[in-house]
Amino acid sequence: MEAITTLIIAKYNYWAVILLIVIGLYAMIAKKNLVKKIIGMNIFQTAIILFYVSIGAKRGATLPIIVHAHGDAAHAIHAADYINPLPHVLMLTAIVVSVATLGVALALAMKIYFHYGTLEEDEIQKKIMDREPDKVATSGEHL
Amino acid sequence: METLIDIVLLGFLVLTALAVAKMHDLFAVVMLSGIYSLLSASLFLDLDAVDVAFTEASVGAGISTLLMLASLKLVGRFEKRTRYRPMLALGVVLATGTLLIYGTLDMPHFGSAEAPVHQHVAPRYLNDSMEEVGVPNVVTSVLASYRGYDTLGETLVVFTAAIGVISLLRVSRRTKEEEKQKTPADMQQQIILRVVVKWLLPLILIFALYVQFHGDYGPGGGFQAGVIFAAGIILYTMLFGLNNASRVFQPEHLERIAALGVLLYAGVGIGCMVLGGNFLDYNGLSHDPVHGQHLGILLVELGVGLTVASVMITIFFKFTWRTVKHKYVKKR
Structure with a gap:
């Protein structure tokens, strides 16, 4: 019993992240609406970011801004007192990139909407089939 | 105390994500994804990742929500309801989740100072x-x-x-x-x-x-x-x-x-x-x-x-x- 409690305390953060990843992945695969898929991707993305940040956490340490860095009070720096800054750096830029790519994804979705009049995946596929039946038939796969 | 806040926020995050996956009104979904971002920003703050929290709060809760709203104005508010039950997707997703959880068993404990990343x-x-x-x-x-x-x-x-x-x-x-x-x-x-x-x-x-x-x-x-x-x-x-x-x-x-x-x-x-x-x-x-x-x-x-x-x-x-x-x- 004690072993299980230790395991839960040691891993709960990762498991919650995996739950979020699974929900995001499900929305991306199973939902037909393209905007919904994009939002699912966003959930997935944030979960990954959360995973990295959880990896960087260190018990008994504080945020990675050196205290008393300047002046007379400056003292020796112990790496154990500060949490790992590297995952933060990687994720910080990833968030800004994610909003930029979100812009591109939504712009593409809008283009699709104006071209096909719908954002439902199955309807789009049906319209593609109706418009170019021979191409689909010869290539032998759904575009 | 920090652990408690952590668990509560994670619970809220999972609930919000579930609601996002479940709902058909895209307007509500977008608003919920804004809340999702804000919650994750709070969680980053709780994990002492101040810079990441700062970015997520301004980007996720602000700009992405706006962009999604702007595109909703064009593409319509409601997702079509389908009766189709995606068993295959559910299977794939659950298998992925199980494998990932199996993978975490080998990972260093959360917050451990001896973890390889800190070395x-x-x-x-x-x-x-x-x-x-x-x-x-x-x-x-x-x-x-x-x-x-x-x-x-x-x-x-x-x-x-x-x-x-x-x-x-x-x-x-x-x-x-x-x-x-x-x-x-x-x-x-x-x-x-x-x-x-x-x-x-x-x-x-x-x-x-x-x-x-x-x-x-x-x-x-x-x-x-x-x-x-x-x-x-x-x-x-x-x-x-x-x-x-x-x-x-x-x-x-x-x-x-x-x-x-x-x-x-x-x-x-x-x-x-x-x-x-x-x-x-x-x-x-x-x-x-x-x-x-x-x-x-x-x-x-x-x-x-x-x-x-x-x-x-x-x-x-x-x-x-x-x-x-x-x-x-x-x-x-």
């Missing part, structure tokens, strides 16, 4: 960055100096995304002319909002500049500042109309500023090479290496801020122009 380069960044770079915020020194090349790549990606949006969403001159002739803006009635925004706008812009230049000493930097600056302009645009906003921020200028930011960043790198150092090795920029690092980080962060701010404003403008165009196309 390699991280102690060096923490121990030596004050001497080598002289910037108290280690995140900034890693971002702009130790891993400056990486950040240059990210800035380029943001710039490329702007090019993508610009080429995808084109708006004819005719639409712009038509919009110019329209005198009353849509939000003319919102007097309280307009007055409040007039007071808030300078404060938001000053705060953005503070975040930009104080990033060396506290949480912040070019990425966050760029987004906050853009948010201020976007707020203004929403209340006073595209015409007024694009008079100050002309699209051509914005595109040039976005390129200028990347050029400034890469130019600092080239400048370091000219002065005898490696690419993006700021030590050679001044007589004193630490002073050179300060100068390099300042310029590089400025480049990032310029690019990010102008890219965000450009993307928002493009989205809004597209909705305006839609309005006129319908009428024609």
Whole structure:
């Protein structure tokens, strides 16, 4: 019993992240609406970011801004007192990139909407089939 | 106490994500995804990732929600209900989840100081960055100096995304002319909002500049500042109309500023090479290496801020122009 409690305390953060990843992945695969898929991707993305940040956490340490860095009070720096800054750096830029790519994804979705009049995946596929039946038939796969 | 907050926030996050996956009203889904972002920002703060929290709060809860709302205005609010039960998708997703959970069993314990991630380069960044770079915020020194090349790549990606949006969403001159002739803006009635925004706008812009230049000493930097600056302009645009906003921020200028930011960043790198150092090795920029690092980080962060701010404003403008165009196309 004690072993299980230790395991839960040691891993709960990762498991919650995996739950979020699974929900995001499900929305991306199973939902037909393209905007919904994009939002699912966003959930997935944030979960990954959360995973990295959880990896960087260190018990008994504080945020990675050196205290008393300047002046007379400056003292020796112990790496154990500060949490790992590297995952933060990687994720910080990833968030800004994610909003930029979100812009591109939504712009593409809008283009699709104006071209096909719908954002439902199955309807789009049906319209593609109706418009170019021979191409689909010869290539032998759904575009 | 921190663990408790952590667990509660994680619970809320999972619930919000479930609601997002479940609901069919896309407007509600977008609002929930804004809440999701805000919750994750709080969680980052709880995990002591202040810079990440800052970015997520301004980007995720602010700009992405706005972009999604703008596109919803065009593509319609409701998702079609389907009776289809996606057993296969559920199976794939559950299998992935199980494998991932199996993978975590080998991972070091959460928060353990002996974890491999804390052994390699991280102690060096923490121990030596004050001497080598002289910037108290280690995140900034890693971002702009130790891993400056990486950040240059990210800035380029943001710039490329702007090019993508610009080429995808084109708006004819005719639409712009038509919009110019329209005198009353849509939000003319919102007097309280307009007055409040007039007071808030300078404060938001000053705060953005503070975040930009104080990033060396506290949480912040070019990425966050760029987004906050853009948010201020976007707020203004929403209340006073595209015409007024694009008079100050002309699209051509914005595109040039976005390129200028990347050029400034890469130019600092080239400048370091000219002065005898490696690419993006700021030590050679001044007589004193630490002073050179300060100068390099300042310029590089400025480049990032310029690019990010102008890219965000450009993307928002493009989205809004597209909705305006839609309005006129319908009428024609």
